[in-house]
Amino acid sequence: MSTAEAVPKMHKACVYDQPGTCSIAIRDVPTPKPGPNEVLIKLTHSGICHSDYAIMMNTWRQLPVPTQTGQIGGHEGLGHIVKLGEGSEKLGVKIGDRVGVKWVASACLACPPCTESLEGYCFNQKVSGYYTPGTFQEYVIGPANYVTPVPESLSGEVGAPMLCAGLTTWYVSKPTVPVLGAGLGRMIYRLPELTVTAVCELLIQNMINIICVILEYSALLKCGASPGQWVVISGAGGGLGTTAVSLAARGMGYRVIGIDMPGKKQDVLDSGAEHFIDVTQFDDATIGKEVKRLTGLGAKAVIVCANSNKAYGQAVSMLRFGGSLVCVGMPEGEQVSIANAYPSSMIMAGHNIVVSAVGNRREAIDVMEMAARGVVKFPVRTVSMSELQSVFEEMSQAKVTGRVVIDFSAA
Template identity: 35%
Template sequence: MAAFTIPNTQHAAVVPHSGDAIEIKTDFPVKTQAELAPGECLVKLHCTGVCHTDLHAAMGDWPIPPKTPLVGGHEGVGIIVAIGDNTSHSPVKVGDRVGIKWLADSCLNCEQCRKGREQTCVEAKLSGYTVDGTFQQYVVSYVNHVTKIPDGFDSNAAASILCAGVTVYRAIKYSQTTPGDWIVLPGAGGGLGHLAVQYAKVAGLRVIAVDTGADKKALCLSLGADKWIDFKESKDIVADILAITDGLGAHSAVVTAASSSGYKQAIEYLRNGGTLMAVGLPGKATLEASIFFTVFKSISILGSYVGNRQDAAEAIDIAARGQVKCSFALKQLSDLSAVYEGMTKGTVAGRIVLEMPQ
């Protein structure tokens, strides 16, 4: 295959220091093929999704600070245009269309990696957090962790599956549920939540969607949610969920909302033996729950952090076959500041995907 022409500079959205305004640079450097280390690849991006995690990275409000200056983003889809010299046994080649996830790289040899928990590897590199991410035209990634995108699967539609989709897919996969069980999805109308509704339906679960607003209600019900609860209109969310589930409570809850209230209520509305999957990452909130009723009801509380390579392959395959579709709006890289503003106000329904300048 003929070599790709790689420019010296590119467009990139850069946060100089945590909390600073985004700067759109047109002269951000691009690594040459000769500068790539073994195992690294250079991907020319077509698009990238925008995740609430990217907003936290820009603000630097999580307990573990990001690198700065920072190019955020971790839901990119593009073409591999170069691979570092002396890369052995690469599962991908130049010209392949691949996706870039939050987990950019891991050692693959430690206990965590061997047990399929690559995302908790102590040597993990995180796209758009500890290494520069996908808010740029060309991004350096790693051959062992990019995800192949199936032919015929639209790049814009695939982008958000790489984080939002993988994250909720894994959480539902390990939610200790079986077909016909009730699952509660707080934040169901958001970027992660609307995908969780669909993956839950693929798993044969009955979905109680919890969120607020007419647009999000319409979205959730159109995607197959069995019941809707508007948390601003409900006088008692716990009572509403118990009423829906014949007084027994839900079998599981996957909390994607970035607030502590969704976690606190779950212990009350889960049935005996239920499972709380903690997914959303509020920066400073704590998980408060009744120890007595957590024990008395035999409640499991499990943290579920993104997904491994196999989770990504499965989530992408389900979406590529049309069983899960991301609801997204297309915008440009230059719109990123406005997108963050919408996320802060909670007015974004579904997902935002940025097209890269070509």
């Protein structure tokens, strides 16, 4: 797509017509006009995230206000720019560009978190699908300086989940050097077998990565693990979990153990996990012992993708010395402290607690490029707009495996 196309005055959108209940209405809504420094995107795909379900159901107690009636949900949308607002052409975009809209639909890029590349914590952020029209619709507005470029070679059903599930899990598992294992990382682990000339050649090839090491505050992996170490992913069979398994195993070189319900075993293994633990076969006292039986010492990191307080309570027992509990999944209902996270025990074992919301603009581009190279493989199915409510009903029963994506071209 390289030329402007006719934009309809109205388009279809999925709205939360009765927030607090699982109810979706498909309505015709006015197609917005992009304002200054904005673009209008004709969406082709939108991922369906459990966060959307929680917002619709008003089960995230930490949100400041309940979801409004008529809210258009969704925050994993991609498509092509069809109209430019005034001044947007000066921000590096043009009609026909393929771009995506993330959970943080816009960030001010000027507040303290933004200036530290922590845009997920922007004081002035707008969240797609929560008091900002989301991506469960055919057309959406995005800020020209904050939409994510999406490679044309990447399929829409894989690209859309990268805007949230991919970016969130990449943020906690990636090295500060972008895609360390793709070049510089291999060099580090192969030093004994390389000649001086070969080392110099690889250093030159990876100079951008080396500069990133110097500029960023640490060369350690955000979750604390190194290639070859064990990482447990709890809730590994869901949309967030299977994406995390694939990125961790195939993109980062971690040895992955997936934990979930028995019906999700094959999808977790196919996504890249070495082992699968059936959560129904163990209790709080024995599941950590099973992880240590498989790993020897325990996991260097446990990434909790499940929206379960129980999963968080179990995670601490799976860690080895110096291990990290990584909080990703957000439990619904009343907030509960992490069970068994006793300060004295964590100090004695050198345990850490790490959190992740979403990554920044640069990380979004990195994860898109990784997906375009075919590194990320996870189960995905496409549905039409009319099937959104049934997908949410599946989510309510924990029956969704992998990621589900709306294809706007589907009938």
